[in-house]
Amino acid sequence: SQTIHQWPATLVQPVGSPLSLECTVEGTSNPNLYWYRQAAGRGLQLLFYSVGIGQISSEVPQNLSASRPQDRQFILSSKKLLLSDSGFYLCASKSGVHEQFFGPGTRLTVL
Amino acid sequence: QKEVEQNSGPLSVPEGAIASLNCTYSDRVSQSFFWYRQYSGKSPELIMSIYSNGDKEDGRFTAQLNKASQYVSLLIRDSQPSDSATYLCAVMPYTGGFKTIFGAGTRLFVKA
Numbered sequence A: 001s002q003t004i005h006q007w008p009a010t011l012v013q014p015v016g017s018p019l020s021l022e023c024t025v026e027g028t029s030n031p032n033l034y035w036y037r038q039a040a041g042r043g044l045q046l047l048f049y050s051v052g053i054g055q056i057s058s059e060v061p062q063n064l065s066a067s068r069p070q071d072r073q074f075i076l077s078s079k080k081l082l083l084s085d086s087g088f089y090l091c092a093s094k095s096g097v098h099e100q101f102f103g104p105g106t107r108l109t110v111l
Numbered sequence B: 001q002k003e004v005e006q007n008s009g010p011l012s013v014p015e016g017a018i019a020s021l022n023c024t025y026s027d028r029v030s031q032s033f034f035w036y037r038q039y040s041g042k043s044p045e046l047i048m049s050i051y052s053n054g055d056k057e058d059g060r061f062t063a064q065l066n067k068a069s070q071y072v073s074l075l076i077r078d079s080q081p082s083d084s085a086t087y088l089c090a091v092m093p094y095t096g097g098f099k100t101i102f103g104a105g106t107r108l109f110v111k112a
Helices: none
Strands: A003-007 A010-013 A019-026 A032-038 A044-052 A055-058 A064-070 A073-078 A087-094 A100-102 A106-110 B004-006 B011-014 B019-025 B032-038 B045-050 B054-058 B061-066 B071-076 B085-092 B106-111
Touching (some): A003 A087, A010 A019, A019 A032, A019 A087, A019 A106, A032 A073, A044 A073, A100 B045, B004 B085, B011 B019, B045 B061, B071 B085
Parallel strands (some): A010 A106
Antiparallel strands (some): A087 A106
């Protein structure tokens, strides 16, 4: 079975600072990878998904970007954080045709 | 119009009772359906998958799917306080598709 790692687990950043969140997946190859954001008390918002190395699809226009430099590595970035970027960031992986599994998440607070 | 609808709750049930969580979806051709459990401050955890009409049982959990009526439900028998969480319904429009559509979740409280 696959294991999804995310780091850091928590992060406090000032407005205007850059961001880099990393997700790595073990136990599978060529997964579909996803970045979601969950605001406090809200549902999941799909931000980006990737079906392969270098292939990124953006769901919501905003100041975030994503990259997939390796098959099992997915990175979420921002050049300048906004207050509204605060939230719980979840990486997810889907191998095969069915279920999607989530990593432990990164809780980001922008002050 | 939301694609996957859930009652946000909270749904409160006494310990030992059956908790019934419901979900409707708008895309009639959807093929795969999932229930995730999310404890406060944690990431969602897959607890049930169902792909064909009828019931699927796994321990205290039973998922029910009715494609004609476009609803999927989750029953939790003998509810325990540890079942208190938010339950997310998720739908994959077609098998092998890239995206899974998530509902906003139903908060469940099981009172001891």
